[in-house]
Amino acid sequence: MPPATELETPALNADGPHDGDVIVTSNLWKTYEMGDQQVHALRGVNLRIQHNEYVAIMGPSGSGKSTLMNLIGCLDSPTQGQYWLNGHNVSDLNDDELARIRNKEIGFVFQTFNLLARATSLHNVELPLIYNGTPAAERIARAKAVLESVNLGTRMMHKPNELSGGQRQRVAIARALVNHPSIILADEPTGNLDSKTGDEIMALFDELHAKGNTIVLVTHEPDIAEYAHRVVTIRDGVIASDHPSPRHAK
Numbered sequence: 001m002p003p004a005t006e007l008e009t010p011a012l013n014a015d016g017p018h019d020g021d022v023i024v025t026s027n028l029w030k031t032y033e034m035g036d037q038q039v040h041a042l043r044g045v046n047l048r049i050q051h052n053e054y055v056a057i058m059g060p061s062g063s064g065k066s067t068l069m070n071l072i073g074c075l076d077s078p079t080q081g082q083y084w085l086n087g088h089n090v091s092d093l094n095d096d097e098l099a100r101i102r103n104k105e106i107g108f109v110f111q112t113f114n115l116l117a118r119a120t121s122l123h124n125v126e127l128p129l130i131y132n133g134t135p136a137a138e139r140i141a142r143a144k145a146v147l148e149s150v151n152l153g154t155r156m157m158h159k160p161n162e163l164s165g166g167q168r169q170r171v172a173i174a175r176a177l178v179n180h181p182s183i184i185l186a187d188e189p190t191g192n193l194d195s196k197t198g199d200e201i202m203a204l205f206d207e208l209h210a211k212g213n214t215i216v217l218v219t220h221e222p223d224i225a226e227y228a229h230r231v232v233t234i235r236d237g238v239i240a241s242d243h244p245s246p247r248h249a250k
């Protein structure tokens, strides 16, 4: 028998969330079954992100970034390990419970914007409030206010194909914000934008961070990761490094 210490090494973060923690994962594993093969996409991720942090997740293709984003975003469940989101243990929830938590706690921003093509900016931003049963008058008032806050007050009745790429992404950001989520999860948000428009979107994220939002950003691009205050690098399904971004290192 190996000595007891080898068997009983406590998993990092196993004690769960402390004050101010928004995301805590402990020994998070995700294994995909491919026929009789197993792909271990995540192999014990221990991550702790506090309120109002601005974190970039980087790593080579196939390292597990999207898998981690899907778990953090409550789009999928881990094979093993614990995940607490804003104090709730969400590791063992069923799909319906995950959907409810996701709508309340998470604002998603995607590379491809993911707007409803036939709907106006206003309607796109109202959608999360329709799903959670907010009355129409309040819904419209909140959607208008958040569109104004991203400088789209004059574009409320436009549809996505009547907007520029940068404007579409600002509609998507407004939609992400309208429920006052605990975190904004952005997956390559500038991937479909030219660099000037990308910088404008990153300036908007800076503003949202300054207003107290918690932001987690997945990106391949070092220039984009530099906007974040903390950079977590993932390699082969584990965290390989975690440090302040050079621009924000004290």
Ligand SMILES: Nc1ncnc2c1ncn2[C@@H]1O[C@H](COP(=O)(O)OP(=O)(O)O)[C@@H](O)[C@H]1O
Binding pocket: 032, 033, 034, 039, 040, 041, 059, 060, 061, 062, 063, 064, 065, 066, 067, 068
């Ligand atoms: N749905 C899936 N089924 C099987 N294997 C998957 C699935 N999704 C991802 N993988 C595998 O898991 C690993 C991590 O993938 P992913 O999280 O997409 O990495 P990244 O986003 O960093 O490129 C890769 O080896 C990938 O092939």
Ligand SMILES: [Mg+2]
Binding pocket: 065, 066, 067
């Ligand atoms: Mg990916």
